[in-house]
Amino acid sequence: MASPSQPLGTIADFIADAVEAADFPRNILRFRNDRAAASVDLGGLTDAAWTDHFGQFAPLPGNLPQPLALRYHGHQFRVYNPDIGDGRGFTFAQVRDDTGRLLDLGTKGSGTTPYSRFGDGRLTLKGGVREVLATEMLEALGVNTSKSFSLIETGEQLHRGDEPSPTRSAVLVRLSHGHIRIGSFQRLGALGLTGEMDRLVRYVLDNLYGETPGDEPATQLFAHVVDRTARLAASYMAAGFVHGVLNSDNINITAESFDYGPWRFTPFWDERFTAAYFDQQGLYAFGRQAQAIHWDVVQLAIALAKLVPVEALAPILDTFPELYERALVGAILKRLGVEPSGDETDLATMQAIERGLAAQNVEIDQFFFDWAGGRRRGASPADPLYAQDFPDLEAMLARYRPARTTDHPYWADAAPCSMHIAEVEAIWAPIAEADDWAPFHAKIAAIHRMGEALA
Incomplete structure (x- = not known):
């Protein structure tokens, strides 16, 4: 127990x-x-x-x-x-x-x-x-x-x-990992409850970050949140995921993603792809998620400015774009399954992959499946497109060491495991029509199998 x-x-x-x-x-x-x-x-x-x-x-x-x-x-x-x-x-x-x-x-x-x-x-x-x-x-x-x-x-x-x-x-x-969110701090700031906000800052540092609050606990916490939310935004992009509702009350103070409503995985690297039918302006579109999360973190800074001067928070906030770019490089290379080189070639590689995927001819899941470990594996329906949309990619990836093996049986499958909206609806239909949960449980097993291969 x-x-x-x-x-x-x-x-x-x-x-x-x-x-x-x-x-x-x-x-x-x-x-x-x-x-x-x-x-x-x-x-x-x-x-x-x-x-x-x-x-x-x-x-x-x-x-x-x-x-x-x-x-x-x-x-x-x-x-x-x-x-x-x-x-x-x-x-x-x-x-x-x-x-x-x-x-x-x-x-x-x-x-x-x-x-x-x-x-x-x-x-x-x-x-x-x-x-x-x-x-x-x-x-x-x-x-x-x-x-x-x-x-x-x-x-x-x-x-x-x-x-x-x-x-x-x-x-x-x-x-x-906690349900305290940016909106929790916004409420205390709006109500002028600065003593309670200081208690909440210390609670989060002590219980969720495992740190003893220092001389300036608000800036200590803010630095963590900026770093972790930048990494969260990057991980969404590498996964091809669109959360759909990145409101400030949906951003966990530990930057753990949670609360899934109209989410979708985008088949292609389409920056305008949205998950929510009501997001008609594309505020939380695939390519705007980092901007949206950054904006939410600004709201946390406004709340924490009740405890410390804004001049102490602004330099930390300004690091978000650089942290995000660095995290996106790491997330792309991690999903690809290669060891970062640690120099400027990592950024160039990420940008080449992003440009190729942005042509929207090769699906995101297919690309990472075909190039697992940084090496082209077997035949793929996307083969005619790689030379066209990803010039010099093979030579570029040849400089990298694989970070994992491709011995797992998953890598011999005919197609990658994905989670696009048509498949979600296909899993739900037999539940709704015949209380048939077999496709749901089969999909969970397939996801676990992919996770083992990616580990």
Whole structure:
């Protein structure tokens, strides 16, 4: 059983509200992440105990006595909104993994809270399935992401305007490196709660970054956030991933990606590709994600300026573009599976790959599959395009040492593992039509297999 952990309780007086979980008519276990459960000493739970804790939310022994819905503000598509918070979720427990890192078990679809506004506090089963698929794929591709821990169907009929209704309901539990977000600091800044903001800064440094707060804890934290968010943005690009809703309340203070709604993987390196049908201006398009995350980090600086002079934060903020470029080089070479050379050729290689993919003739997944380890492997449907769109690439990559072998059977497959929207819909269709979960579980197994090959 997980060791007792509840440091969030020490700041609950100003960061959260105690709430009750919904009483669901049914609990049908659809997905349990046994790998993640083992890492936090919960792998031994029976299915009955699992649904008791993660469907009915009986407290874990020695943990938070009651769920906590977090309070925060945030910019949503650049419009400030003070009327938000955990509207259909809460932090249920805090646990430590096998490295001692503090993690939250948080929910999505667990019922109404003081921040539900006009919502029902529920999650559609399709939304839960999509989140599991997103997190599993991103984890395999090396993105720092929350993990879908549990998905339980709850037996209610929900009405939604963007999918056929009524539709099935579910509650998701995610395992995350904290649920404190940029919007948490924005709220404290807007309300003038500087003492509480200082406490939150120190909480994050101590419990989530494992550091003792120094003489200037706000700048200490800000430097971490700038560095990690730059790396997050780069990892999205290397994965070909579009989050879709990069509002400041969706940016975790540890820069762990989380909360997946209208996400998509773009087949091609198309900077204008968007995930959300309502993002009509392309604010969070594939090629604008670094800019969007940078903008959110600016909002954190504005909030932290209540504690330290803005002159102390500005030089740190100015490092974001350089950190992002460096991280993008590293992320591209890592997905390619080669050891960085450590000189200017790394940037030139990344730029050549980006230019070739931007021609939009070769799919992103196909490219990294064909050139795994920096060497061309076997025949590919993209072969006629490589000389055209990637001139001199083979000679350029020949200078690199492989960072991993290509001995895994995955590399002999006819095509790479991908997660484009048509496949997501194809996985959902048999669930909706015949309660057939076989394609879903087969896809999870295929993702794990790819992750083993990429490790």
